[in-house]
Every structure is written in C-alpha cells, then in structure tokens.
Amino acid sequence: MHTFSLPFGKEKIKFELPEEQVAGVLVSHAHEYKAPKSEAELVADALANPIGSPKLSELAKGKKNCVIISSDHTRPVPSHIIMPQLLAELRKGNPDIDITILIATGMHRATTKEELIAKYGKEIAEHEKFVIHVSRNDEDMVSVGTLPSGGDCRINKVAANADLLISEGFIEPHFFAGMSGGRKSVLPGIASKVTVLANHCSEFINSPNARTGILQGNPIHEDMLYAAKAAKLAFICNVVIDADKKVIAAFAGDREKAHYAGVDFEMKLAGVKPVPADIVITTNGGYPLDQNIYQSVKGMTAAEATCKEGGVIIDVSSCSDGHGGEDFYNNLKNAESIQKAMDEILARGRNETVFDQWEAQILMRMLLKFTIIMVTEAPQQMVEDMHMKYAASIDDALAMAKDVLAKKGITDPKITVIPDGVSVIVK
Known part of the structure; x- marks a missing residue:
C-alpha cells in the first residue's frame, strides 16, 4: 500500500x-530542497546583496516616508521573518523615516487584528503603522496611468504618495499570472477594483499563455509589470518556501531583476511532468x-x-x-x-x-x-x-x-x- x-x-x-x-x-522539489542557511540568514543575505539595486538602507536616505506593501492573511508569507529585517534596514539608513505597512488584500476581505498579530508578531502588529487596502473604496485610489489592456491603472493613494515604495512577498506558481510575487504586490495587491477587473478580463484569462509557470506573452503579467512600474515600486524582498512554509531562498532588489531571479529558482524546483x-x-x-x-x-x-x-x-x-x-x-x-x-x-x-x-x-x-x-x-x-x-x-x-x-x-x-x-x- x-x-x-x-x-x-x-x-x-x-x-x-x-x-x-x-x-x-x-511533488515539487522545493519540498526536499535543503537550504544552506537559516530562514533569517537567507533573508539577511538577500538584503545585503540586492540584485540590480542599491541596498535598502541606501534607498532610504533622504526619504521622508516609506510604504511597505505586504501580503495579506491568505498568503503564507513569513512576514515575522522578513518584516523585522526590512524595518531595521530602512531605519539603519534613515532613523527618522516614517514607515507605513500597506496590507495588499487585492479583492479579498480585510485582514483582522488577530491575523496581523499571527502574521507579524505582537510587537510589530501593535507598534507599527498599518493601512488595510480596500479595492472597492474609490476615494482611496489615484490613477497612475493606463494599462496595456486599456484599463485605468488606479492604485492606493498611500502607495502613490510614498517617497519610497517597497514590497515583501513570496514566489510560487500562479494559475493565471504565471508566477506570484514581484509585480503582483501592486496589481492586484493594492489596485482599485476597476484596475483588477480590467486585468482579470475573460479574454486574458482565456489566453493559453495565462497559465501556471508562463510569463512570456502572458497578458495578465504584462499589465502587472506596467502597474508596478507606474507605482514606482523601487525594491522587493521575495522568498521561496517549502511544504512547511519555511524559507528556502530569498531574493531582494530591483522589482523585475530580483523577481526573475526568484522565478528561475522556483521554476527549476516546481516543474513536474x-x-x-x-x-x-x-x-x-x-x-x-x-x-x-x-x-x-x-x-x-x-x-x-x-x-x-x-x-x-x-x-x-x-x-x-x-x-x-x-x-x-x-x-x-x-x-x-x-x-x-x-x-x-x-x-x-x-x-x-x-x-x-x-x-x-x-x-x-x-x-x-x-x-x-x-x-x-x-x-x-x-x-x-x-x-x-x-x-x-x-x-x-x-x-x-x-x-x-x-x-x-x-x-x-x-x-x-x-x-x-x-x-x-x-x-
């Protein structure tokens, strides 16, 4: 048996x-992959050696405020490991920088206080400034351009008004965006319902390229790339996790270069016949x-x-x-x-x-x-x-x-x- x-x-x-x-x-090979270092060390190494970008502490210098886009309660992102290091890096470069954590709910329900504590730990959940994104609140959104699909690219004004916009997340196969992570923190993460609806149209979902593991020629991915650029997403920290939701690799830096490096790593592990x-x-x-x-x-x-x-x-x-x-x-x-x-x-x-x-x-x-x-x-x-x-x-x-x-x-x-x-x- x-x-x-x-x-x-x-x-x-x-x-x-x-x-x-x-x-x-x-079974994904990620589940048998043995990380060379601890979860915290992997994230620290990624932040110390950003891909295609200056260090986060350098980016923070001279900025009045920073907004960190963070995944919501439906995602197993180990924010209790990533977020403390992001906060420390920002304050290392600029002790007085005003930081807001913007919860990227996309089209999901609002994250509860209990879920914030479970995700970040009590210290961060109770002492940092949080804003929960609500995609249906039109008054919270501002237009930053027009998507390749023709839709209005509207994002949360908290992000749009940031001097420095960064994000944390994780990279896994996604059933129509190809892969999660990177640009997805903006669209659908902190986008208006109007923008999400245009991007998630039936024509795009029906595309043979809007499938798991496909980025090239994926119209949904192309819209998302535009949104991240229009939002001026300056830096990302994305991780890859195993079956136990433990970090096995981390990638930080430029929103596209760091993301693609993480995608390459994940693709080699996740692909099965x-x-x-x-x-x-x-x-x-x-x-x-x-x-x-x-x-x-x-x-x-x-x-x-x-x-x-x-x-x-x-x-x-x-x-x-x-x-x-x-x-x-x-x-x-x-x-x-x-x-x-x-x-x-x-x-x-x-x-x-x-x-x-x-x-x-x-x-x-x-x-x-x-x-x-x-x-x-x-x-x-x-x-x-x-x-x-x-x-x-x-x-x-x-x-x-x-x-x-x-x-x-x-x-x-x-x-x-x-x-x-x-x-x-x-x-």
Whole structure:
C-alpha cells in the first residue's frame, strides 16, 4: 500500500492506495530542497546583496516616508521573518523615516487584528503603522496611468504618495499570472477594483499563455509589470518556501531583476511532468491557502493539467471560511448551465468584467471537462450549489469517483496524487 499525508487546514489527512492504482505522485522539489542557511540568514543575505539595486538602507536616505506593501492573511508569507529585517534596514539608513505597512488584500476581505498579530508578531502588529487596502473604496485610489489592456491603472493613494515604495512577498506558481510575487504586490495587491477587473478580463484569462509557470506573452503579467512600474515600486524582498512554509531562498532588489531571479529558482524546483490518470487527487497546500473554495481553485488547476478529459478531480481543501467570495459563489450557483454561463463570461469585453468572474471562469473551464469532488469542511449545500460534488472523506470521494467512471465504462481507474497543488508546475 502507498500511504499519503495531505495538508488540510492546519491538520493532515492520511489515506492509503494500493500501489497498482497509483499512476504517479507529483511533488515539487522545493519540498526536499535543503537550504544552506537559516530562514533569517537567507533573508539577511538577500538584503545585503540586492540584485540590480542599491541596498535598502541606501534607498532610504533622504526619504521622508516609506510604504511597505505586504501580503495579506491568505498568503503564507513569513512576514515575522522578513518584516523585522526590512524595518531595521530602512531605519539603519534613515532613523527618522516614517514607515507605513500597506496590507495588499487585492479583492479579498480585510485582514483582522488577530491575523496581523499571527502574521507579524505582537510587537510589530501593535507598534507599527498599518493601512488595510480596500479595492472597492474609490476615494482611496489615484490613477497612475493606463494599462496595456486599456484599463485605468488606479492604485492606493498611500502607495502613490510614498517617497519610497517597497514590497515583501513570496514566489510560487500562479494559475493565471504565471508566477506570484514581484509585480503582483501592486496589481492586484493594492489596485482599485476597476484596475483588477480590467486585468482579470475573460479574454486574458482565456489566453493559453495565462497559465501556471508562463510569463512570456502572458497578458495578465504584462499589465502587472506596467502597474508596478507606474507605482514606482523601487525594491522587493521575495522568498521561496517549502511544504512547511519555511524559507528556502530569498531574493531582494530591483522589482523585475530580483523577481526573475526568484522565478528561475522556483521554476527549476516546481516543474513536474504530467502523469495522466482518470482520477487526480490534489490539495491547496493547507492553511492559509485552503481557507476557502475561491483559493482552492488554484490547486485544482494542477490536477486539470494531468487529469484525463472526462476524469475526476478530487480536491482536498479545508475551506473553513466557506466559498471566499459572494460574487464567485453566485456566479456558479445561478448558472443553470455551465456552458451557457461560460459563454456569457467569454462574451464580456475587457471593461465589462464583473467581480470574481475570473475565478468562476477557471472553475467552469474545469467543470466542462471533469467531475470535481471536494473533501472539505465547507457546507455540502454550498459545494453542490457550485456544481461540484461533496464528500466527507477521501475514501468516500474515491468511491464516488469510481462510480462516476464506471458509468463511462472505466472499471480500473488509475490515480495521480498531487500532495500540494499550488507548489507544482505541471508541464
């Protein structure tokens, strides 16, 4: 028997499969990579040796204020390690600099005080100045140009008015931006809803280049690069993490050069070849990435890349916060026909995008090809409203999957397992 342990919220779910049923196991090499130094030392080294940029302490000199864009509660960025060093570097170069930490919520809900403490530690959470970005607050935004897509590039005025704008984040495969990190802290991180909607239009999401691991020719990435430049993002500190959310590499410096260096490192570790199977079991990497169904679509796309058409994707995600977006949920719930709903989304122009349609579009893309079963803490009715099937356990999901396939004449299905669906690039 082959024993698996899958991340599920803050816990693990174990199950077994007969060896003869396992077609393959797709795992990022990041999970076996041994970092040469401690997490704090890796970040310190990156800051001491910035790529294509002066040191942060040099950039801080002569500046009245600095805004640090920081990822929100949905991202496993180890801010408790990165942020103290960023603050120390800034104050080393300029003890009097006024620092604001701008939480890049993108289109997510606001981060709570408890989540700030968990992310940064009590000292920083209670003594530093924080601003929570709210993309729907038009009065908080200012235009800084026009995106290549034609959309108005509007960002949080706190960032736009900064003498020095920097960001922290992490680099992982992303299901339509290609890779996370770098420029993504600005768009969608601190962008207006108007800008995000233009960038996440159905035309761009439908592009074959808007896929995991692809940057070249990716229209979503190109918009994001423009936004970061227009915002005058001067310096980034991005890390790569393993399955335990531990830092294994760090890259600091120029917003593009440092990011691309990190992307190259991650691409070498994350790339795996598909192992086609009738059933693919995937996850969203556990907490905090599997807090809701919205986020869990990412892990499903890894399964999409290796599941045989007409097969079954089993997504193991806690989703303790439920669907993660009312608009996303309603897009699916109100769809009498997935094909008809998809046609309606694809017919919308770049400036006609509605909230969360991109996530619905990607989930619908998969639902048109596969049966999706969720092993989750989300309510069964919610899952079924979204045209997926609900299972209380992996064994139940496998029984349901085999029943679905048996009706198609597949009686001995093979299974591919992806223990961390957001950490791999299946290509």
